[in-house]
Amino acid sequence: MTSETHLHSFFYPETVAVIGASATPGKVGHTIVTNMIGAGFHGTLLPVNPKGGEIEGLPVTTDIADLPRGLDLAVISVPPHFVVPAIEALGERGAKSAIVITAGFKEAGKDGHVLEQEIRALCEKYDMALLGPNCLGMMNAAHGVNASFGSGHPNPGSIAFFSQSGALCVAILDWALGANVGFSKFISLGNKAVLDEADMLYFLNKDEETKVILGYIENVEHGESFLKAAYATSLNKPVIMIKSGTTAAGAKAASSHTGAIAGSDQSYSAAFQQSGVIRVNDVASLFNLAQAFSCQPLPKGPNLAVVTNSGGPGILTADAADRSSLSMAALSQKTIQRLQEFLPSYAAFYNPVDIVGDANAARYRQTLDVVSEDPMVHSILVLLTPTASVEIDQTADAVIHMARKCGKPVFACFMGKTRVASARKKLMDAGIPCYAFPEPAVHSIEAMYDYYLWKNRSTPEFVQIERDVEQAREVVRAHIRRNQAEIVEFEAQQVLKAYGLPTPKTVLARSSDEAVAAADAMGYPVVLKIASPDISHKSDVGGVEINLWNAKEVLKSFKTMTARAQRMRRDAYLAGCLVQEMAPAGVQEVIIGFKRDEEFGPMLMFGLGGIYVEILKDISFKLAPLSRQDAFDIVREIKSYMLLKGLKGGQAVNFAALEHIIMAMSQMSLDLPEVWEAEFNPVLVNHERAMVADVRMTIRLQDC
Structure with missing residues (x-):
């Protein structure tokens, strides 16, 4: 995070140098100089070009080394291979901030990515705030700063706008001039080598000239810092954003319902909702809301x-x-x-x-x-x-x-x-x-x-679930040692026990006789499930039988199921079968899962089972950690919530028991960072209790 002092120098500079200034109209280096003059900048403007002379009546400095020490802002518009030495020279002069207009960095391929990494390293070395590279620049209309190559000067106003797209900045600036919309700050983020959305939010939150903050983002690289900044800012003033790239196309293949459904757009929607960001889907809505919030x-x-x-x-x-x-x-x-x-x-x-x-x-x-x-x-x-x-x-x-x-x-x-x-x-x-x-x-x-x-909602309350974290971690570590990505039910049961989660009575039977004895002790009817660390999708091998009402049915099912599994999966180790009590009549099946999002971390999913999740995609999402209110909301945000509440005199399910399981999964997702996906499917819930009937977890071994 860039220091507040340097960001103040960035937005309110008294000394500005234009590295790569040009006397030729139409060149970017000339436009930046004329934009600063046209905006009414009252500080010291220093064009820099080895040729010397004058630009727009201003004397030209021939070398960065001749600039005054402690420069507030440098705007750099030189070819990519000159940018790194320019940043180093500015750092040696104690420059506080810079804007790199130049393109040709990580957006241009491997070589450009290496150059951008060098820029970031130099900014860290010299404690320099930097916008870009590959950006339009920045404007602060009230302070007479137009450090950009945009066309026109925005009017002063109370709306701040930042965008990853320079082309969108150009279009919105032109629209704003025609609509007489004013801005407090206007920022093109570009590649975000140093300054990013979180830095902008932290600064604009304290900026007295800004009432409303608008943003266009394509991606967030530091999800945790973004969430903290967005939450802190939204408590004070509205943050309204467009997120582009809303499809899950190109997402990695997932092994669970949760993984298959939880795409990029869901994670951003959850992040915005939980941090108070107001999301819109088009530019017209962005500015409709901006004007409403700024004046009413x-x-x-x-x-x-x-x-x-x-x-x-x-x-x-x-x-x-x-x-x-x-x-x-x-x-x-x-x-x-x-x-x-x-x-x-x-x-x-x-x-x-x-x-x-x-x-x-x-x-x-x-x-x-x-x-x-x-x-x-x-x-x-x-x-x-x-x-x-x-x-x-x-x-x-x-x-x-x-x-x-x-x-x-x-x-x-x-x-x-x-x-x-x-x-x-x-x-x-x-x-x-x-x-x-x-x-x-x-x-x-x-x-x-x-x-x-x-x-005006109540302060979120976060609670710690009682658990044996070491017991759960040992299960995960054992799978990593064996290079096994899937933690299937009969082993994942140990993780459920570590978190004190309710489950149906379950016994691992290694023989048909053990299965019958377990069923007799448990009471009929029972369920039989294949138990193998190598078979994660039991239904693929006919590995589940329900409604077994007597010993004869259990005996037959055990032998048939294990023989079929051995025939279909010769490579699989069979530990036997799980004997499990049948769910009582009148239960609802729900799914609770999480997938670890690349930007924001664990994202929890909740939905009803069957067609509601498979076909209707009636699902709600939240990012961990979940507060009590989040657990309350995630259940009630699905469209089929009324089925859980009870229709036509039916009894409502035990929501408290359901929310406890959701909170436990949230805690689990934070405790076990090696687990990439997990799913409780189904969770059986009625008016009395809720219990996890099946569980699967996936480890991303390449991260371990």
Whole structure:
């Protein structure tokens, strides 16, 4: 993590050198110089080029060694093979930070990757903050810094934006200039050799000029530091992000349901959710939310009031609210009576409040004053369609007047384009988000309310599960010594015991006589499962028989099952069969698993068994460690949760017992880092108890 002092020098430099400055218009080294001048930089700007002379009236320094010591920021735009010596020379001069604009590093292949590693090592040696390489640069509009080769200067504002894609930065900058959107900071991360998303989040969290933080990311290389930074920042101000590359294409083959289902996108969704990051899927939503968060207070409740001059858009808004976490506010009787005093008899007095198509600005103003005073209303959305009689600009004035005095979040949706253009600009300039259609407006309000709930939730409680870690680790170590990647059920049972997890009565029978004796002692019916360290998928060899009701059936099944397994898997060592008690009637089957994500570590999965996980993919995910609330939520986030809660008078399952098993798996994933995947499948749960009926674990031997 780069020091806070160096990041301050980076964003608020007093001395800036441009290494590779050029007198030729159109060259990157020339654009950086002119951008710094055009941004109104008031500090010392030092172009550096061996040719000397002047650039834009500034004297050119011919050698980095001649620069003043303790330089705040150097912007480097020279060919790749000159970058490393430039960084070393700057380090010798005590430079605090640098931006490497130049491309041709790890994105260009092996040789470029080696150069980038050298840059990182030099920055560590000289304690230098570095942005890039292969980036557009950085802008701080309020401080007159445009250390980039972008076109145009953003207006000062309260929104910070960082992106791994320089091309996206260029497009968004151009859009922002056209939409009059201002930025506090505008950062192109590039290859992230030193500075990354976590560094940006830590700094922007404390930056008084920044109210909202936006990010576009393609990957996170240091998941733990990102999660810590995102969580700490989200407690203070909203962080809104787009993550590209959302498919699991190219993921490594997995040996379990969890491994097959838990792809990259699920890990990022879980990371964002648990750290408070608000995720969007497109750039339009990114900036819709940015403008809403930057200029409106958070809704303190879910109740939305809608005032409209057209019934159709009002219904669309109500539909969108019904699909969200918001509710259409039930207006009080007092509010309805007050509306009835001045609205036409053919108006709709209930929410949405339809003041009909002939409404003028005065009717809007009076209605908004009444609705905004209702204590059951937490946020207000004003809809307008450009009818022949509506006073568009005056209605915008009425909305602004109401918003300034009501203290609640106010949003507008002025539908259309040409006739509403000036009113929409007036609203936006006054800090009232205005949308072309109702759905994105509702989405923005919902995101703000969800963020309010996240900020105001109770402090997460993490608990330690009682366990014998050494016993569990010895099972893992034994498999590593034998070079066995799979820990199958009859051996994994020892791990379950180490964590005190409930299991059905289970006995390893090495002969048919032992199997019958175990079944007799256990009581019928029973289940028989093949026991072999070399057979992880028992069903592939017909290695499971259920509902065995007597000794004769157990005897026959044991002999048939072991013979079949020996025939189908001649290489497998057969230890015998597990005799296990049958699950009681009325149990639900669920799956609890984890897969170790490359960036974020263990990711837990929960879902119902059978078609719910196989076909419907009705699954929820969380990253370890899980708090009590996380364990509570992961069960309730699946769509089929109501089946566990009990339908039509049915009994709810024992959620506390289920959550305990989930917490134990979370703890296990942290205790046993060599285990790459694990799965309890099925876990049997009813209203009385939950127990792990089968378990498998996978070790990634190449990491051991």
